[in-house]
Amino acid sequence: EPEVTQTPSHQVTQMGQEVILRCVPISNHLYFYWYRQILGQKVEFLVSFYNNEISEKSEIFDDQFSVERPDGSNFTLKIRSTKLEDSAMYFCASSEAGQLMNTEAFFGQGTRLTVV
């Protein structure tokens, strides 16, 4: 079964450093997303990406964050100048179509980011 893969599974970084979280979405999917889940809290939408550009972003996704699809297969989330409160599980997801079509979003296994 095709799956979304994320690397690394766990990333520890010092406050103020930049991190790049990597994702390989399912190959025939057109929509890509990043979500995060702070420990003990709900899953929160960060950004959606379609046709090589951001289609939507939440209030969380400020100038500290950026996304890129550098080579047609990888989809990355860059967090600049990390803060302690950025510590969370970051999930990448992809779907064939947008959510208006009741389309399933497939989630990767997540990257646990710990900022120390």
Place this chain on the structure above:
Amino acid sequence: RKEVEQDPGPFNVPEGATVAFNCTYSNSASQSFFWYRQDCRKEPKLLMSVYSSGNEDGRFTAQLNRASQYISLLIRDSKLSDSATYLCVVGRGGSQGNLIFGKGTKLSVKP
């Protein structure tokens, strides 16, 4: 009112029990509805989409009431393997990619 609100749980039930989860959502423009399940420290996985007419998948039945902005999930003959957190998820109205998650209801099925 929270965007997606669920029973806080936890629900502790014996094997074979029937358990029902409820969820309300605030955005009347939402057009897509789902139940996901999440095991501890794992990714959310789709359990089922929810359609206006209601739908059933084996032991699982989902209902949607748009007028009341209410979604339900019924699990019959619960198994030990059903133990997980059940997430009510709603697509933001007018959005192609923004899923709004409830905080989830934890279910523990005991032998």
